[in-house]
Each structure stands twice: as structure tokens, then as C-alpha cells.
Amino acid sequence: MNLIFKLLTSFILASLVFTSIGSLSGCAPMAPSTVRIGYLLGDLHHLPFFVAQDRGFFLEEGLNVEVVGPFDAGPAEMDALAANQIDMGYVGVAPAMLAAARKIPLSIVSGVNLEGSGLVTGMDINSVAELKSKKIATPAPGSIQYVMFGMLLAGNNLGYNDIELFPGTVKPPDMPQSLQTGRINGYFVWEPFVARSVVGGYGKVLVESKDIWPGHPCCVIVTGGDFVRSHESTVASVIRAHRRAIDFIEANPAEAKAIAGKWTRLDPAIIDNAFGRVKYTYSLSRDDIKRFVSEIISLGEKGAIKPIITASDVPDLDTFVDTVVDTKYLQR
Amino acid sequence: MLIWEGAALLSNLPQLFPTPVSVIVALGQLLAAPGPPGMAWAGELMGNTLISLWRVIAGFALAAVTGVFLGIIIGWWRNARDLLEPVIEILRPIPPLAWIPLSMLWFGLGFKPAVFLIWLGAFFPILLNTVLGMENTPPKLIEVAKTLGAGPWQILIKVGVPSAAPSIMAGLRIGIGIGWMCLVAAELTGSNSGLGYMIMYYYSTMEASKTVAGMLMIGIAGYLMFIGLKKLEDKILFWKAA
């Protein structure tokens, strides 16, 4: 009897703790003019965000942007979105769709870039087939690079068991050095960490992500489901600033590169090398995004990646994509 | 359990707050799924557990040997203590997590840096408790030993160390607990196997039930090791029983 009482008390206490933690993370939304935006560590794809911030485009829209991050990989950023620690985020489309598949309410409201990732290997490797049993690092499972590496494997009749994969435990900034010291044989990551090895002279780009899927969508802007409903004008303002930033990059590459150097902390030479591989655009292709999701599903079934999203997670793919992708902000 | 289930359902955040039922289901899935590379036969859960177990044991064993050895030296000889204490006191407060980049730099990926981090976590409590045990050797016992003709080395080994044994055992117990707690941090150092890695993997793919299942496994495994050590302690310190 005494034991049961003790167990009951500890369960009550434990669940009280859990629910209070749960409710703490769901704190009230910020004041209208402040918006919390997340981004990824040293990710050249997110240059429009850096530019908009540094050139004051957000301020000119009357926005007070709280920069949150940087996050090591997409899934961590989506977790923060779900926990209401950020309102909007620059993130890869794959983690965004993954989060949506896990029933986290969010909307994809703008594109950020296409392409711009690559598989870097040591100078000794000359084909994908040679990757067998080699050590390859990627960002966390669920990231675009992880998925695209799977696509590469599938296209070469390899599965994830054929590679000694290190998803998520080598941080992108550490990847070039790990290659240099021979700890890993290759890595698949976002720019500018691809360029770093090239410029450093100890790595080469075996495959660019655009070679796997030309024009593939990469990063997007997402916003939490509640936020977008209650802060439509804020979201619109953010996207306006974002579009101005993209135009700016197009018109002033030199200045844009300088800003990139500042936010990624890498040399101009590396930024230069990387710049050409990234295509900035705010457009969203609903069909491409749908293709991405179905790729994730089929890659899991083929054994090219460990299954992340299964067919049963998204029984109606079309409807699923339509509930997530919201292009109305781009029409304004 | 029911309260947990109820609370989880209420919060309506299956992503952040898995229900116990889903965790049990996850446990089952993980038991059945194929194991990590090299341990496919053991299933994902047990395979990763065994890998982590091996790392923790290795790190802990290293910490036990180095911690007790250094602890005896520092606890017994004042000169050694004066020399080494500042170094130790500076290194001690640094959390194992902070060592991750350096660890990867020195040791690379996978097994070695993980063992290093676990060693770091377990080392200090073992060292400190050993020092304490040696320092608290009752002076009377040392005097008695001297009058019985014992030389300085004999006093160290036949009086100092046995007298310190309870403290040393306590240090070992604490050390292995901390070693387990460092597992997740340790396996962030470029692992691609083990319970810590598994937990982070499923955190990334947002499969919370599997994450919690992994955490549960760490708790269980750690607890079992703790019990094992306690049993060993009871055997060695039998003279306290009566």
C-alpha cells in the first residue's frame, strides 16, 4: 500500500513536471513588430537573410528581427519552431516537409535558393562507386544533403549500408578539416563548406547537387502554423525584405559576398568559389516540393537511406503538400 | 503510467511529448530492427546498447585505473598534491561537452573520442574520492603499523589503500554513473553507432517515441551497471557488513 502511494506520488510529480515544461515552451507570441527568425550555421544559402538584416531591409519594413541560432541542421531548427522558440526560419525544404509530416503545423511561404550543395571527397576518389565502405559525413538525417546523398546512392545502385555514413555528428564547419586530416573520406554539405576544401586544395567536388537533380529546390522560408494565421502582415513584410535582398545580391555581388564572409566567417576566396554554385530565388515550385517528399519515401523503401517518411505517414501526398506550401505571399 | 498517458494526450504534441504506449511500441520496433553496422544480428536497440556499453566500460576502466593510481599518489604524498592539485582543480570544472571539438581533433571519429569523453566524466569523481580516502587513513592505524615494523611502502599498500577502499568504491560508483550520463555527449563526437547516437538520430528525424525509448534504455543500462558495481562493492567491503 505504501509502495503504491509512493509510485502514485512520483508519477503525479513527474507528469506535472512534464506538462509544465510542455506549456512553458508554448509561451505567448511576441509583440507584433518583433519576429524571431532562425537560420543554419554558416549556410551560404541563407545569404538573403544576412543581407536583409545587415542592409536594414527588415527595419525598413518596420520589423524588429530577433536572430535565433544558428542551428546545426534543419531538423533542430524545426524542433525549435515546434517548440515556439522561433516564429519563422530559413531552412531546407526536406526538414520542413519532414516536420510537416510529423504533424507540426507550418507553412512554406517563400523560396530562398536552388542547388548549392555538393559532395566533396579527397583527391583519391574519382567515382561514386569508389565510395563503397568509405566514411562520408552529412548533416543530420532529414536534411536535404542527407536525402540528396541518398538519391546519388540510389542512382548508382548503392544503399546506405554500403557506406559508412556519419549523419549529423560532424558539424558542417568541421567537415572540411575532418576531410583534410583523413578522418572522413568525403562529405555532402551546403556551401560554402564545399568550397572550403576545394580552395584548401585537399578536396574536390565529386558531384554537385545540381548534377543529381538540376534546379532542385533547396532552402525555403517557413513559418509556424499559428504565427502565420495571426501575423499575416508580418510574414508579408519579411518576405518583401527577403525579395529585396535577393535583388540586391543579384545587383551587388561584391557587397553580397562581403556580407557572406562576415556571417560565415570564411575567406573571400572561399566565398568566391562557392558563390557561383548557389542560385537565389524566391519562387516556390509546388510540384518540385512534392517530388522531394516522394523521393524521400521511395529512397527509404529502396534502402538508399534509412526510412524517414513512409508512405503511411502521408497517405494523400497532394493534399499534404497543398496544406503546407502557401504561395500567396509571393503574389503581392 | 496512466497519468503520463493522459498528460501526453492532453498536450497534443506527439512530436514533443510521446505517449507511453508509443514508447513501448518504439521499443519493440527498435528491438526488431536490424542492428548498426557490424552488429546487425543484435537488433537496433540491443546492438547499439552493446556498442555503448563497450565504450562506457572502456572509458570507465581507464578512469578507474588512472583515477585510483593518481588518487593514491596525490592522497598520500603532500608534494604530489601540491604539484598536481592546481592542474586538476583547473581542469575539473570544464564540462565534458566542452571537450568535444578537442576530442575529435585529437582522436578522430567514433570509438576513441567517445571513450575519451567518458573517461573525462568518470575520472574526476574517482580521483577525488580516492584522494579523500587516502587522506582520511586513521593516523592511529599508521602508528600501529609502524610499531609493528612496517616500512613506508608497506604502510601505503597494507594500511592506506585498504583503509581508503570504501571511499574508492564510492568514487567508482559515482564515476560510472557520470560516465553513462556523458554517453550522449560522447557519441556526438562523430559516432555513427551507440545509444547516444541513436537518440540524436531519432531526434533529427523527429521520431520522439524512439528517442525516449533510447533514453529509457540508457537509464536501464546505467542502472544495471550501478547495481553490478554495488554487488562488487559488497563483496570487496565484506568486512563492513557485520
Place this chain on the structure above:
Amino acid sequence: MSGRKLIIDGVSKTFMEKRGGASTVALRDFNLSIGDGEFVCLVGSSGCGKTTLLKLVAGLEHASSGAIYIDGKPVIAPGPDRGLVFQDFALFPWRDVTGNVVFGPEVLKVPLAERLRTAERCIELVGLSGSGHKYPSELSGGMKQRVAIARALANDPEVLLMDEPFGSLDAQTRYLMQKDLLGIWNVDRKTIVFVTHSVEEAVYLAERVVVMKSGPGAVKSIYPVNLSYPRRLTDNVFIALRERITADIAEEVA
């Protein structure tokens, strides 16, 4: 004074205060000589330096001046020729009775078989046969002290030093131990220096009772006890001597 077993010659001991304060003179010019096989008790009021003297003879402390000789050889360090028994037993808790008793021969590297025999003999001498495997935590106070005595005897010391060894035992056990100690001394005639607070105990046990004065400690008076063993506490001579010695100590304090 040569040919005596234990000679304490003009020994003084000063303790320096650690924090640079005043120093304490514990003993000044202490002189005593003790013959082979003699049983001597030291008595005196608290703080007269009885324990300090014992430690000096044991070699655990160094005299500030003067010297101590055993069989003519100066004492400079602790050694197996002087056995020591403490009031709080100081047994090794992780060793059983045999393990404790055998400790001395063990560290002196006596071969295994021989030292086990020695231990067995000493255990028997103190009346604990059959208890060799028991641990100190299982023993009563009296039994523990017997083990301590056996342990001290195992090295066959020249001199046995005992610092209020029965002080923490209850009265009954104490009487028993006193009798048994005399029994042991009868069989194995060691030189014994026995420190005690109890004048009655001193008169019961010793051939000579040395009264120490305090501040600083030195020999005040020496009383030979010419009673045959075993002595009776109710004997008139015993009582008279006891009262004389008690008065002697008391006038010291006044």
C-alpha cells in the same frame, strides 16, 4: 645504569605551537630505568605527559633532548622491538583476527607457515582460540583488545607499551582483562610499561608504580609494590598503598 632493559635518560619534549604561538613543554628531564621482564605502571593526573612518554619510547615522536635506550641501543624510530597497544584498539577492520595478529610478522617477511603458527600461538595466549576468522566488527571490546595485545606480541617485542588499554571497557571486562594480562605475563615474561588513570589498576598490576608530575612532566615518586600475585583488592596493604598514591597525585593538582 647499564644492563637495564629500558633506560629513559634525561628526556625532554617540547611541542611547538603550529601557528607560531607559545610552545608546550610536555616533559622535562624525565629519568627512569626499567629491568628486563619488569611490569611498571605510570600514573598521574591528566596532561602529565604519560602518553607522550610512551610515544617517545615507541619511537613515534622524537625527544627534544635526552635519549632512550633499549638493551643499550638508542631509540630513533618505531620498530618491532617495541609493541604498542592503544586504548581504542586500532585494529585493521578489513582483516580478520588472524590477519590482524599476523600483520607484524607479515611485514617483517616471515615465511607464511611460520607466521601463521606464531599468530595461532598468540591468539591462543590471549584466549581467543577458534576466533581467528572473525572480523573486528563482530567482536566485543574486550575481545578486540585481546586481539590488539596478541598482535603486539606476535613480533616478540622487547618491551610492551600499553596506553590505558582497558580504559574503554566496562568494569567487568576490565577486571577480567587485568587478570588475563597477568596470566599472559606469567607465561611470556615481557617488559611492560603500562599507562593508566586508575591507581587501583596500577597497584593491582605493577611491580613498581611510577607517579608522574605534570607541567612539565617528570618522575615525582616511585612506589614498589611488594605484594605477591594475584593481589586482592580488599587487602589492607593494597588499600593503604592505593590511598597513598592517590593522595600523592592529588597534592599535585592542588
